[in-house]
Amino acid sequence: MSNNYEEEIRNMVSEILEIPIDKLTPDADFFRDLNIDSLKAIEIVAAFEKKYRIIIPEQDIPKIRNLRQVVEYTAPLNKEPLS
Amino acid sequence: MKDRRIVITGLGVIAPNGTGKEEYWHALKEGRSGIKRVKRFDTGQFKCKLAGEIDNFTPAKFLGQKGLRDLERTSRLLCSAAKLAIEDAGLSINHENTDDIGVCTGTTLSSLWNFAQFDKETIQEGPLFTNVALFPGTVMNAASSQVSIRFNIQGFNTTISNGYSSSIDALKYAIDFIKLRRIKAVLVGGVESLSLVNYSGFYRLGFFAGINGEELSCPFDKRRNGIILGEGAAVVIIEDEEYARSRNAKIYAEVNGIGNCFEAYKMGKYHPGANGLKESIREALRTSEIGVSDIDYISASANSVPEQDRLETMAIKSVFGRYAYNIPVSSIKSMIGETFSAGGMFQIAATIGSMYKNFIPPTINYEMNDKDCDLDYVANKSRLTRINNVLINNYGPGGSNAAFILSKWH
Numbered sequence: 001m002s003n004n005y006e007e008e009i010r011n012m013v014s015e016i017l018e019i020p021i022d023k024l025t026p027d028a029d030f031f032r033d034l035n036i037d038s039l040k041a042i043e044i045v046a047a048f049e050k051k052y053r054i055i056i057p058e059q060d061i062p063k064i065r066n067l068r069q070v071v072e073y074t075a076p077l078n079k080e081p082l083s
Numbered sequence: 084m085k086d087r088r089i090v091i092t093g094l095g096v097i098a099p100n101g102t103g104k105e106e107y108w109h110a111l112k113e114g115r116s117g118i119k120r121v122k123r124f125d126t127g128q129f130k131c132k133l134a135g136e137i138d139n140f141t142p143a144k145f146l147g148q149k150g151l152r153d154l155e156r157t158s159r160l161l162c163s164a165a166k167l168a169i170e171d172a173g174l175s176i177n178h179e180n181t182d183d184i185g186v187c188t189g190t191t192l193s194s195l196w197n198f199a200q201f202d203k204e205t206i207q208e209g210p211l212f213t214n215v216a217l218f219p220g221t222v223m224n225a226a227s228s229q230v231s232i233r234f235n236i237q238g239f240n241t242t243i244s245n246g247y248s249s250s251i252d253a254l255k256y257a258i259d260f261i262k263l264r265r266i267k268a269v270l271v272g273g274v275e276s277l278s279l280v281n282y283s284g285f286y287r288l289g290f291f292a293g294i295n296g297e298e299l300s301c302p303f304d305k306r307r308n309g310i311i312l313g314e315g316a317a318v319v320i321i322e323d324e325e326y327a328r329s330r331n332a333k334i335y336a337e338v339n340g341i342g343n344c345f346e347a348y349k350m351g352k353y354h355p356g357a358n359g360l361k362e363s364i365r366e367a368l369r370t371s372e373i374g375v376s377d378i379d380y381i382s383a384s385a386n387s388v389p390e391q392d393r394l395e396t397m398a399i400k401s402v403f404g405r406y407a408y409n410i411p412v413s414s415i416k417s418m419i420g421e422t423f424s425a426g427g428m429f430q431i432a433a434t435i436g437s438m439y440k441n442f443i444p445p446t447i448n449y450e451m452n453d454k455d456c457d458l459d460y461v462a463n464k465s466r467l468t469r470i471n472n473v474l475i476n477n478y479g480p481g482g483s484n485a486a487f488i489l490s491k492w493h
Contacts, residue, residue: 015152016152016216018148018149018150018152039215039219042215043215043216046212046213046214046215046216047214049211049212050208050212050213050214053212055211
């Protein structure tokens with residue numbers, strides 16, 4: 001997992017959640033700590049799916065609850081981002 | 084009608100010629116137009132280039148930065164106007180009164196752009212890769228709902244999409260709710276936003292000024308040849324008088340009479356008798372406490388379309404008889420353009436300014452008389468005079484008509 005990739009994901013999530021990058025720590029729970037709603041969660045998923053042209057199965061979505069899990073889940077799926 | 088008095092206690096305006104009530108009123112008094120070359124999109128392929136565009140709008144100033152990402156332009160406009168109105172009314176929304184406050188908004192075209200964007204992405208990116216953030220904005224009631232969400236208003240929320248008369252129809256709906264004692268205060272708004280698709284639609288219908296003549300919004304003038312599209316949002320807060328008094332609110336004006344009438348005729352054609360408009364004005368007078376000679380000013384719906392201005396003139400003469408020649412009539416659409424469903428709310432916001440700043444806004448760009456339009460149109464310069472009762476007309480070729488009488492609060 002490259003730092004560049006992690007940084008890219010972090011920027012994307014920070015932009016969607018309107019949360020400053022420094023507050024978006026790898027382990028901050030989206031729902032409990034960052035207080036995001038279900039629409040925002042779908043938006044994050046959809047942004048990944050669109051950027052990396054992957055489909056995240058419905059049953060996997062609840063497992064991804066913080067930035068670290070996002071990176072860990074998506075990194076193996078994409079060696080090369082498409083955009 | 085006077086079982087319950089309903090009053091206006093606050094207003095917020097984001098208009099092409101001014102942001103906030105003072106700037107808006109000042110522009111109207113000076114006869115300053117907000118119509119200019121469109122910047123939001125390329126008009127290169129159109130023969131027309133102008134619109135009442137709001138080009139210096141900074142929503143963060145009213146709403147803060149947080150959450151703006153989720154608001155499309157129409158919601159930004161309406162929420163900003165709502166914020167100004169809530170502040171102006173000194174209305175504190177809290178857990179005790181939130182169920183007693185409602186939102187009612189007139190808008191018709193405003194979601195078209197969001198819909199078009201979402202649709203475009205679905206086709207370009209594929210149906211599995213659309214931007215879901217765009218989806219909530221594709222519905223007609225998006226902007227109205229965002230007002231309730233942002234200001235934590237838990238009472239009813241309704242959108243009226245009735246074309247040209249939406250603002251006053253929304254007002255009537257809200258008034259009825261208050262009369263039925265189902266709500267104490269309502270944020271009544273009107274909003275439309277300018278977009279390439281709206282512009283293209285009206286252009287292709289041949290409805291724009293500049294296609295067959297000069298590109299100018301000149302209501303009642305002989306050269307008139309179509310509309311110039313405008314955008315913006317205006318919100319007024321109406322309340323039960325008792326409620327307004329209980330919280331020591333300042334009161335601008337009183338809702339006096341109101342009438343509306345739908346006359347289905349033909350798609351996009353004016354009924355040659357303007358019967359719906361006449362009936363709306365009569366109903367507004369009938370439900371008010373005043374007579375025809377008490378009307379000090381008529382805020383016209385005239386939008387520089389040849390038929391519209393002629394028929395409104397005819398309807399006014401039909402209802403008011405010879406007295407019609409004594410009443411000043413003007414159209415602020417000469418300065419802000421045709422804001423469609425928001426038009427009535429802009430007229431109400433302008434009229435409150437007239438009552439408190441003692442002026443009648445002019446019909447600007449008025450130079451050539453038309454024998455079919457022979458009333459006193461307050462040409463080019465505002466008129467300084469005291470105003471107590473104003474008739475506001477809303478109508479268009481869609482068949483929906485509404486009229487409203489607003490009276491200064493004494």
